[in-house]
Amino acid sequence: MSSVKWWARLSAAVTGVALTLVVPAHAWAASRGVDGLVIEAVKSPRRRGGLGFLPILGGVCCLVVVGGIILALVLISRNRKRR
The missing domain is CATH 1.20.5 (Single alpha-helices involved in coiled-coils or other helix-helix interfaces)
Structure with missing residues (x-):
């Protein structure tokens, strides 16, 4: 039972750290207009290279x-x- 508690605490800590890093980065990208660049990159035709x-x-x-x-x-x- 103690190993289950240990894994639950570890996963909660990792999730908290990930959200602490991801949420501000997402807010920064949205405020800078980076989302428009991503949409344009997806819409542009892809160039085929020699490695198909x-x-x-x-x-x-x-x-x-x-x-x-x-x-x-x-x-x-x-x-x-x-x-």
């Missing part, structure tokens, strides 16, 4: 990460059932 396989590489990387998370969850759940 990079989106495929990104998809493979994403699948590897998701597979690793699923594998970790399966291994953790198996260790709990043995007790």
Whole structure:
């Protein structure tokens, strides 16, 4: 039970730190008009480079990460059932 309390406190602290950093940065970006630059960057046509396989590489990387998370969850759940 104490480990659950410890993880809950740690996650609350990390969330607080993240919000402390993200909220002012977001307010600064909104006041400077940076959101307009982002919208224009999204609307502009993308130039294709010579490396056309990079989106495929990104998809493979994403699948590897998701597979690793699923594998970790399966291994953790198996260790709990043995007790």
